Amino acid sequence: MDNSPVLAQIDGSLPNYNLENTPPMNSTENRVGSDFDSLMMLRCIELARRALGRTSPNPLVGAVVVKDGEIVGEGFHPRAGEPHAEVFALRAAGEAARGATVYVNLEPCNHYGRTPPCSEGLINAGVAKVVVGMVDPNPLVAGGGIARLRAAGIEVLVGVEEAACQQLNEAFVHRILYKRPLGILKYAMTLDGKIATTSGHSAWVTNQAARSEVHQLRAACDAVIVGGNTVRQDNPYLTSHQVGVHNPLRVVMSRHLNLPENARLWQTSEAPTLVLTEVAANPNVQEMLRQRGVEVVEFTSLTPDNVMAHLYERGFCSVLWECGGTLAASAIANRAVQKILAFIAPKIVGGSNAPTPVGDLGFTTMTEALPLENVRWRVIGSDCLVEGYLKRHT
Ligand SMILES: Nc1nc(O)c(N)c(N[C@@H]2O[C@H](COP(=O)(O)O)[C@@H](O)[C@H]2O)n1
Numbered sequence: 001m002d003n004s005p006v007l008a009q010i011d012g013s014l015p016n017y018n019l020e021n022t023p024p025m026n027s028t029e030n031r032v033g034s035d036f037d038s039l040m041m042l043r044c045i046e047l048a049r050r051a052l053g054r055t056s057p058n059p060l061v062g063a064v065v066v067k068d069g070e071i072v073g074e075g076f077h078p079r080a081g082e083p084h085a086e087v088f089a090l091r092a093a094g095e096a097a098r099g100a101t102v103y104v105n106l107e108p109c110n111h112y113g114r115t116p117p118c119s120e121g122l123i124n125a126g127v128a129k130v131v132v133g134m135v136d137p138n139p140l141v142a143g144g145g146i147a148r149l150r151a152a153g154i155e156v157l158v159g160v161e162e163a164a165c166q167q168l169n170e171a172f173v174h175r176i177l178y179k180r181p182l183g184i185l186k187y188a189m190t191l192d193g194k195i196a197t198t199s200g201h202s203a204w205v206t207n208q209a210a211r212s213e214v215h216q217l218r219a220a221c222d223a224v225i226v227g228g229n230t231v232r233q234d235n236p237y238l239t240s241h242q243v244g245v246h247n248p249l250r251v252v253m254s255r256h257l258n259l260p261e262n263a264r265l266w267q268t269s270e271a272p273t274l275v276l277t278e279v280a281a282n283p284n285v286q287e288m289l290r291q292r293g294v295e296v297v298e299f300t301s302l303t304p305d306n307v308m309a310h311l312y313e314r315g316f317c318s319v320l321w322e323c324g325g326t327l328a329a330s331a332i333a334n335r336a337v338q339k340i341l342a343f344i345a346p347k348i349v350g351g352s353n354a355p356t357p358v359g360d361l362g363f364t365t366m367t368e369a370l371p372l373e374n375v376r377w378r379v380i381g382s383d384c385l386v387e388g389y390l391k392r393h394t
């Protein structure tokens with residue numbers, strides 16, 4: 001999915017924008033930088049998105065080198081352990097980087113991690129100016145990269161298209177700040193709030209366009225979680241359904257391992273599957289799963305927060321909860337969910353016992369309802385997507 005409002009499909013060629021002398025926008029929004037700066041930052045985001053779903057625990061980063069108003073080098077960070085975006089862009093620019101302006105959606109790093117500091121690389125390349133989308137919240141960077149560049153006499157502009165840059169790396173930022181992956185609860189319901197009929201039939205609540213959006217969402221996430229009930233009822237694939245596109249780790253939470261012998265999730269050639277259970281649960285099923293290439297991990301206590309802690313340790317930034325209402329309620333109560341994506345189909349299915357997206361939270365008054373903030377909605381085909389963030393509840 002490419003949300004860039006300005007730039008069309010990437011074809012690998014360098015676009016020829018020569019608007020560098022455009023003055024800064026004089027708007028009431030306190031926009032940072034010129035139209036050209038914005039255009040280049042959106043290009044960085046576009047490049048960064050080429051590695052969608054593949055960079056964790058690292059962020060999505062793209063970089064562009066501009067000389068005399070022309071792009072002379074571009075790059076993006078492909079995965080953790082590989083060079084950073086700035087390095088690829090400087091390599092592509094070669095000698096043209098001397099005296100150039102480098103655009104990057106995240107502050108250049110200033111530490112020796114898996115790779116050497118990009119601040120030093122930019123200084124050694126002789127660049128004149130660096131335009132940064134947002135400060136890196138990683139305590140190993142946190143303004144240090146910007147300070148190092150300025151100390152070397154390089155002009156640094158910070159905050160161009162900052163909202164778009166923050167949005168791109170919201171999961172990375174959440175991971176750094178809270179030492180947990182960002183939890184996203186996604187569900188599809190009818191206009192009367194049902195995720196299936198009374199018999200449990202749910203194929204399909206929404207139309208193809210909304211389902212394709214979910215496939216793209218999976219491609220951007222590190223893991224997708226369901227409970228045993230979803231495996232038994234829906235027998236899902238939980239893949240991105242696109243050849244050559246990233247698939248998340250498919251995670252099943254099941255305390256007692258009363259799972260079917262045959263399920264699409266046990267076919268691991270296309271995407272890996274991890275089953276999380278409690279110590280000593282159903283050894284025969286554990287054996288059956290392992291023989292099929294499914295990883296099984298036993299927890300002393302299988303709670304959503306323990307699961308998120310485990311996925312954090314595995315280096316994950318984003319986890320998609322695609323579970324039924326009971327597990328969704330437990331994940332919300334456990335603060336394992338921060339973001340909600342509710343697909344709403346304009347149809348009525350009725351049924352007083354038909355399942356709903358979120359089970360019992362123990363609330364008895366409407367004043368206890370959990371409000372969402374930064375709420376947005378858009379129409380996707382014939383359905384509607386409402387998204388927002390749960391306020392950090394105590
Ligand atoms: N500015 C920038 N560009 C990139 O391409 C990046 N990957 C990062 N990442 C920052 O550096 C940390 C990872 O460092 P190593 O890959 O281990 O060397 C990551 O946590 C970010 O803070 N930054």
Ligand SMILES: [Zn+2]
Nearest residue numbers: 084109117118
């Ligand atoms: Zn770096």
